[in-house]
Amino acid sequence: MTETLLVTITGPDRPGVTTRLLGALAPSGFPVLDIEQVVIRGHLVLGLLLSVDDASADARSQAVAAVSAAATELGVQCDVQPGNVEVGSRHPDRLLVTVMGQPLCPAGLTAVAGAIAERGGNIDRIVRVASYPVTALELEVSGADHDDLRQALARVASDSGVDLSVQHPGLTRRGSRLVVMDVDSTLIQDEVIELIAAHADCQEAVAEVTTRAMAGEIDFAESLHERVALLAGVPVEALDAVRQKVRLTPGARTLCRTLHHLGFRVALVSGGFHEVVDAIAAELGVENVRANRLEVVDGILTGRTLGPVVDRAAKAAALEEFAAMYQIPLARTVAIGDGANDLDMLARAGLGIAFNAKPVVRDQADTAVNVPYLDSVLFLLGIPREEIESAEPCPVESDD
Numbered sequence: 140m141t142e143t144l145l146v147t148i149t150g151p152d153r154p155g156v157t158t159r160l161l162g163a164l165a166p167s168g169f170p171v172l173d174i175e176q177v178v179i180r181g182h183l184v185l186g187l188l189l190s191v192d193d194a195s196a197d198a199r200s201q202a203v204a205a206v207s208a209a210a211t212e213l214g215v216q217c218d219v220q221p222g223n224v225e226v227g228s229r230h231p232d233r234l235l236v237t238v239m240g241q242p243l244c245p246a247g248l249t250a251v252a253g254a255i256a257e258r259g260g261n262i263d264r265i266v267r268v269a270s271y272p273v274t275a276l277e278l279e280v281s282g283a284d285h286d287d288l289r290q291a292l293a294r295v296a297s298d299s300g301v302d303l304s305v306q307h308p309g310l311t312r313r314g315s316r317l318v319v320m321d322v323d324s325t326l327i328q329d330e331v332i333e334l335i336a337a338h339a340d341c342q343e344a345v346a347e348v349t350t351r352a353m354a355g356e357i358d359f360a361e362s363l364h365e366r367v368a369l370l371a372g373v374p375v376e377a378l379d380a381v382r383q384k385v386r387l388t389p390g391a392r393t394l395c396r397t398l399h400h401l402g403f404r405v406a407l408v409s410g411g412f413h414e415v416v417d418a419i420a421a422e423l424g425v426e427n428v429r430a431n432r433l434e435v436v437d438g439i440l441t442g443r444t445l446g447p448v449v450d451r452a453a454k455a456a457a458l459e460e461f462a463a464m465y466q467i468p469l470a471r472t473v474a475i476g477d478g479a480n481d482l483d484m485l486a487r488a489g490l491g492i493a494f495n496a497k498p499v500v501r502d503q504a505d506t507a508v509n510v511p512y513l514d515s516v517l518f519l520l521g522i523p524r525e526e527i528e529s530a531e532p533c534p535v536e537s538d539d
């Protein structure tokens with residue numbers, strides 16, 4: 140055990156406060172074991188842990204007197220507490236818990252903190268990573284088991300309406316990663332097949348099958364054949380009109396641009412169609428697309444698809460293929476989706492994110508995002524708001 144002094148300073152912040160306080164302690168020569176400082180609304184909170192092993196009682200009192208005098212002069216509060224710590228005793232099982240809400244209220248945070256404490260976890264540190272358009276906090280937690288805490292927090296998330304993720308910190312969160320996204324109702328707000336169906340006057344029939352397929356009630360491949368058959372006779376020009384109608388999910392551009400800016404790889408894996416998805420990918424600078432193809436004969440949709448169907452299994456296989464192509468380990472992959480056909484891909488990825496997902500998907504994914512902004516996924520990846528803004532070409536986006 141090492142003998143320590145814990146110095147806590149609180150009060151109005153201004154340039155030079157930290158320098159002056161540390162300067163007052165400099166003559167003591169006491170080693171700094173830890174220091175954390177935060178400024179909220181101009182109010183400073185500074186915690187400083189000094190080792191005082193081998194220091195005489197006189198030297199300690201002199202240091203306390205010096206820092207107290209400096210604090211008085213600066214008009215801030217100073218509290219000094221003696222104690223002991225085991226140096227280097229950081230808990231081996233550290234976890235990062237990201238909490239997001241719009242707004243984030245004390246009740247939600249209480250539920251999160253309560254669940255962590257009940258599982259023997261301690262919150263060592265809280266850092267705000269975003270204040271707009273959602274409030275996002277990153278909690279460093281020690282002493283809790285990953286799976287146990289993830290399950291407990293999944294319940295908190297569904298009860299309290301905050302979005303939560305639990306991840307292992309460290310290397311898997313750093314360096315280049317691969318992000319694979321579903322398209323319909325994830326990257327875009329629409330289901331493309333329903334937009335095409337509007338041109339065949341069979342929108343309701345198609346929508347009904349889509350809903351059952353996305354909820355996992357019927358096999359995806361079978362549902363796709365059934366729905367595409369209803370599109371027989373639609374002229375191929377209708378696809379141009381559909382491409383114009385597609386609405387990106389708010390935050391989609393910011394997400395793609397920031398990921399590219401940070402050197403991440405991005406791919407779209409869709410149960411929809413190349414004929415529409417390729418244009419969306421090009422607009423967002425996404426190079427890789429895996430989707431179905433519609434058969435066209437004499438300028439008319441035949442009601443059949445070409446080649447293998449991109450179903451639930453094919454989506455997971457595509458994730459693995461793209462990861463292998465970029466030599467990115469699966470632990471460093473992120474999959475985002477909303478439907479039952481995304482489940483295998485979400486399970487296979489290092490981090491599977493259910494985005495405004497159907498209940499069956501939300502219950503099984505690593506983490507669920509329920510705020511309607513796709514770029515809030517960035518906060519789960521530990522990318523703070525400031526870095527996102529630094530990737531933006533102009534201060535505010537018009538369409539996100």
Ligand SMILES: [Mg+2]
Nearest residue numbers: 321323324478
């Ligand atoms: Mg979808």
